[in-house]
Amino acid sequence: xxxxxxxxxxxxxxxxxxxxxxxxxxxxxxxxxxxxxxxxxxxxxxxxxxxxxxxxxxxxxxxxxxxxxxxxxxxxxxxxxxxxxxxxxxxxxxxxxxxxxxxxxxxxxxxxxxxxxxxxxxxxxxxxxxxxxxxxxxxxxxxxxxxxxxxxxxxxxxxxxxxxxxxxxxxxxxxxxxxxxxxxxxxxxxxxxxxxxxxxxxxxxxxxxxxxxxxxxxxxxxxxxxxxxxxxxxxxxxxxxxxxxxxxxxxxxxxxxxxxxx
Amino acid sequence: xxxxxxxxxxxxxxxxxxxxxxxxxxxxxxxxxxxxxxxxxxxxxxxxxxxxxxxxxxxxxxxxxxxxxxxxxxxxxxxxxxxxxxxxxxxxxxxxxxxxxxxxxxxxxxxxxxxxxxxxxxxxxxxxxxxxxxxxxxxxxxxxxxxxxxxxxxxxxxxxxxxxxxxxxxxxxxxxxxxxxxxxxxxxxxxxxxxxxxxxxxxxxxxxxxxxxxxxxxxxxxxxxxxxxxxxxxxxxxxxxxxxxxxxxxxxxxxxxxxxxxxxxxxxxxxxxxxxxxxxxxxxxxxxxxxxxxxxxxxxxxxxxxxxxxxxxxxxxxxxxxxxxxxxxxxxxxxxxxxxxxxxxxxxxxxxxxxxxxxxxxxxxxxxxxx
Numbered sequence: 001x002x003x004x005x006x007x008x009x010x011x012x013x014x015x016x017x018x019x020x021x022x023x024x025x026x027x028x029x030x031x032x033x034x035x036x037x038x039x040x041x042x043x044x045x046x047x048x049x050x051x052x053x054x055x056x057x058x059x060x061x062x063x064x065x066x067x068x069x070x071x072x073x074x075x076x077x078x079x080x081x082x083x084x085x086x087x088x089x090x091x092x093x094x095x096x097x098x099x100x101x102x103x104x105x106x107x108x109x110x111x112x113x114x115x116x117x118x119x120x121x122x123x124x125x126x127x128x129x130x131x132x133x134x135x136x137x138x139x140x141x142x143x144x145x146x147x148x149x150x151x152x153x154x155x156x157x158x159x160x161x162x163x164x165x166x167x168x169x170x171x172x173x174x175x176x177x178x179x180x181x182x183x184x185x186x187x188x189x190x191x192x193x194x195x196x197x198x199x200x201x202x203x204x205x206x207x208x209x210x211x212x213x214x215x216x217x218x219x220x221x222x223x224x225x226x227x228x229x230x231x232x233x234x235x236x237x238x239x240x241x242x243x244x245x246x247x248x249x250x251x252x253x254x255x256x257x258x259x260x261x262x
Numbered sequence: 263x264x265x266x267x268x269x270x271x272x273x274x275x276x277x278x279x280x281x282x283x284x285x286x287x288x289x290x291x292x293x294x295x296x297x298x299x300x301x302x303x304x305x306x307x308x309x310x311x312x313x314x315x316x317x318x319x320x321x322x323x324x325x326x327x328x329x330x331x332x333x334x335x336x337x338x339x340x341x342x343x344x345x346x347x348x349x350x351x352x353x354x355x356x357x358x359x360x361x362x363x364x365x366x367x368x369x370x371x372x373x374x375x376x377x378x379x380x381x382x383x384x385x386x387x388x389x390x391x392x393x394x395x396x397x398x399x400x401x402x403x404x405x406x407x408x409x410x411x412x413x414x415x416x417x418x419x420x421x422x423x424x425x426x427x428x429x430x431x432x433x434x435x436x437x438x439x440x441x442x443x444x445x446x447x448x449x450x451x452x453x454x455x456x457x458x459x460x461x462x463x464x465x466x467x468x469x470x471x472x473x474x475x476x477x478x479x480x481x482x483x484x485x486x487x488x489x490x491x492x493x494x495x496x497x498x499x500x501x502x503x504x505x506x507x508x509x510x511x512x513x514x515x516x517x518x519x520x521x522x523x524x525x526x527x528x529x530x531x532x533x534x535x536x537x538x539x540x541x542x543x544x545x546x547x548x549x550x551x552x553x554x555x556x557x558x559x560x561x562x563x564x565x566x567x568x569x570x571x572x573x574x575x576x577x578x579x580x581x582x583x584x585x586x587x588x589x590x591x592x593x594x595x596x597x598x599x600x601x602x603x604x605x606x607x608x609x610x611x612x613x614x615x616x617x618x619x620x621x622x623x624x625x626x627x628x629x630x631x632x633x
Contacts, residue, residue, distance in 0.1 A: 048418070050359045060362040064419070082361050082416050233359040236451075254419040256451045 027179055029142040032158055035182060036175075037137035039211060041069045044241055046257050048234040053125050055226035061086065061123060064256070066245055072097055074133050075246040079254055080123065089123065090251035091115070095133040100167045103129055106251050119169050126198065126219040126228040128169075131189075136160040136173040150176045150185040170197065181205060181212035198222050208235055265550075269557045272530060283526040284566045290512075290519035291570025291607050295599065296578045297508035303594035305501055311432040312491040314380050319461040319472065321479055323486040329357055332455035333486060335443075340482050341459055346467045346475050351375030353458040354446050360439065361416055363406055367438040368417060370446025376462060381440065386411040386426035392442040398426035400436035415439060420449045433592040461488070516610055519566070523614035527559050531618045535625060543627035555619040556612060563611020567604035574603070 027035075047065040052058075062082035068075040073096045080089040088108035093115075095101040103115040118130040140163025148157055155176035162168045171192035175184040187200040204216035213235070220227040239257045244250040273280045312320070321341060322330035335352050342350045354370040371377045373392025381388075381398070389396045397415055399407065404427045407415060414421040422441065430436045447453045463472065472490060479488035531538070538551055578593045 048359070062359065062361065062416070081419050084416070084421075231359065233357075233365060256419055256449070258451045258453060 026144065026147075026156060029144045029158060032144070032156065032177060032179065033137045033139075033142040033160065036177065036184070037135055039182060040135055040137065041071055043070075043237065044068050044239045046236040046239045047232060050231040050233060051123070051125060052229040052231070053226070054228070055124075055126075055223060059124065063123075064254070066239070066241055066257070068241060068246060074135070076132050077246060077251055078122065078132070079251065081254065086123075088252075088254060090254075091122065091129065091132075092246065092248060092251045093129055093133045094246070098165050098167070101130060101133045103133075104248050104251070106248070108252075112248055112252075121222070126222040126226055128198075128222070130169060131198070134168060134170075136162075136168070136170070136175075139163060139166055139168075145174070148176060150178075153178050153180075153185060155179070155185055178205075178212075183212045183214055196221055203229075206232075209237055265554070266557075269554055269561060272534070272554070272558045273562060275533075276530075279526055279529070280562065283522050283562060284569060286522035287519045287563060287566025287607055287610065288569040288573055290515035290610075291567050291603050292574035292577055293515040294512040294606060295571055295574025295595065295603050296581070296593075297512055299574070299578055299593040299595045299599055300581075301501075301504045301508040302596075302599065303592045304504065306594050307433040307592055308501075309492070311430075311434040314430070314432045314435065315377050315460070316380070316462060317460040317491045318463040318467075319475065319479075319488050319490055321459040321461065321483065321486055321488045322457060329355060330457045332452055332457045333483070335454055335456045337483055338456070338459050341461065341479060344475055344478050346464050346471050347461055348464045349376055349462040351377050351460050352443060352456040353377060353460065354443055354450075354452060354456045355458060356446070356450055358417065358450075360407065366403060366406070367434060368446060369438045369440050370443040371440065373442045373444070377460065381428040381430055381435070384427045384429055386424070388426055389442055392444055394425075394442070395420070395422050395445050396425040397422045397439050397441040398428050399424055400430050400438045400440065401427055402433070402436040403439055406437070417441075417446075417449050422449075516606065519607075519610050520614045523559055523562055523566075523611055524617060526562070527555060527615050527618035528621070530558065531555065531622045538622055538625050539627050542625065548623045551625075552619040552623050555622050556615045559611040559615025559618070560608050561611070563607040563609070563614070564604065566611070567607025570607060571600050571603050575600070 045065075045067045047067070049063045049065060051061045051063055053061070060083075061080055064079050064081055066077040066079075074094070076091075076093045078091040078093075080086045088106070090106040091103060092106075093101055093103035101118055103118070104112060105115055106112045115129055119128050121127065122129055122132065137160065139160045141161040143159045144156055145159045146157040148155055155178050158175045158177055160173045160175070161171070169191075170189045171194065172190045174188045174190070176186040177183070178185050183202060183205050184200075185202045185205075188196055189198040189200075191197050198219065199221045201218045201220075202214040202216070203218055204214070205212050206215040213232075215232040217230040218227055219230070236257070241257060242250075245255065245257075321337075323333055332354065338350055338352045341347065352372045352375065356368045356370075357365045358368050360366050360368070369377075373389075378388070383398075384401060386398070388398060397417075399409060399415070404410070404424070409415060409424050411424055411427065413424050415424055416422075417439070422445070428435075428440065430438065430440075443456070447455060461475075463475075467475075476488040476490070479486070541551065542548070575595055578595065582593060
């Protein structure tokens with residue numbers, strides 16, 4: 001075949017495949033970050049997650065997550081449902097305004113202590129406690145630093161840095177945002193000296209109640225040769241939590257929320 | 263030397279190139295067999311489940327994708343009173359990640375409803391009543407979860423004892439965790455909710471009567487839909503997407519196959535210019551030259567199709583042994599699909615050979631003198 005014919009045929013096929021990766025109109029950094037932050041402040045939700053920790057010791061955990069987020073405050077509870085040996089381990093985290101997050105951990109039958117290091121790993125995974133409550137899209141300093149494709153999807157590269165009075169162990173966070181679906185497809189978190197601390201890749205996005213949300217995540221980089229996979233299996237919005245659910249007494253019990261919508 | 267000897271020798275002249283082209287077509291056809299077989303198997307599995315249980319009409323709110331949204335169970339009473347409804351049963355079906363296994367079907371069934379009838383007990387017993395916090399496992403589910411009678415299965419935050427292992431006579435049933443409806447409603451926080459109301463019709467209901475029944479269900483449940491069981495799979499958005507995706511991926515694989523064969527056949531024609539010209543000089547007609555090229559490409563497609571079907575069948579069998587798929591899918595590798603796949607390969611070969619054949623027909627004996 002003449003080279004032209006083959007090139008034309010391949011060009012057609014590639015054009016067909018890459019049509020899904022058309023660039024979207026760029027958005028100012030502040031607006032993009034504000035929209036992403038607003039999406040996180042979505043009231044109450046209940047999420048079921050399977051967490052696979054692939055480190056020196058491989059471990060699978062079934063978790064239930066209760067979240068109550070607003071513009072001014074975030075309350076998060078992580079509870080281990082399975083395996084039996086760890087059932088009931090619970091984490092309560094709270095962040096209010098620009099203040100530093102605080103939290104408690106409960107280990108059955110009756111150990112309850114305050115979390116003094118928010119950089120410590122969450123339940124032995126590659127995530128830290130801080131990662132669960134910190135909303136870096138709400139930070140003061142936001143900038144678009146480029147565009148890059150992730151998995152064939154064109155993304156805007158958003159760099160977030162904490163402003164004065166905003167407390168974080170990270171110096172900056174880069175996010176690759178799919179602006180069409182308003183989902184970060186990759187997040188990299190750096191120390192103050194610019195060293196990569198943690199990378200979070202979105203491996204599956206699902207449509208839920210008119211929004212797109214990351215359903216599967218892979219977290220790596222925190223420890224040599226270790227990664228954690230999070231597989232979101234179920235989400236409910238508008239859940240009727242009680243205030244007790246977000247107290248140190250409340251996390252001593254495992255309660256599945258009632259009367260919520262799928 | 264016969265015509266077919268010339269055809270076969272044409273392919274054997276460059277065995278490595280022919281072999282690589284065969285590999286290309288085989289992979290494309292294997293993709294067709296695997297993807298379409300899997301999608302079709304899933305559809306048939308659901309269809310068989312409805313058939314085995316004896317469901318005539320299904321009421322659900324299918325806007326949620328593969329599994330429908332939950333709705334009020336109280337709707338069942340109103341549906342049961344409609345004309346031509348002989349029996350109804352309510353089901354809450356959830357896809358849940360259980361312990362360290364991937365997503366599994368968990369089926370909460372109205373106690374005493376007809377959905378329990380066709381479960382054959384292999385071991386143990388059925389739950390004593392609708393309130394007993396216990397499960398029976400389909401035989402594949404028991405294998406996947408590595409559970410036996412007396413073990414406990416954790417569903418959400420509750421640990422429920424396994425009291426029986428059943429043969430549900432359909433893959434979907436055998437891969438499921440089955441328990442009574444109120445227990446699953448409580449465990450998942452869905453009290454008073456279901457996502458299926460299954461209907462058995464009175465004998466000899468006519469098509470018009472069934473259509474009218476579906477309309478009446480729509481009147482009392484505007485967000486939902488009543489569908490004749492045989493239409494459930496065909497009209498589900500999730501299944502339609504799965505089917506479209508399997509075919510579109512297959513078509514891409516086929517396009518790559520077409521380009522591969524076309525390239526091989528063009529090279530063959532160019533390399534054999536002198537031979538073709540000599541054949542024309544000794545009296546071969548142009549149509550015979552065209553047929554020779556088309557036979558070669560069709561033979562290439564046919565052989566690629568046979569290899570592809572073999573690779574596809576073996577590949578799918580291996581895939582279904584993977585822990586994440588086992589018990590969820592039973593591929594439908596029926597003779598019609600396998601025949602269609604070989605047919606596609608032959609058509610791919612013929613289509614790919616058209617242009618090279620046309621080029622070969624443009625040659626004249628004098629081209630041989632130009633080298």
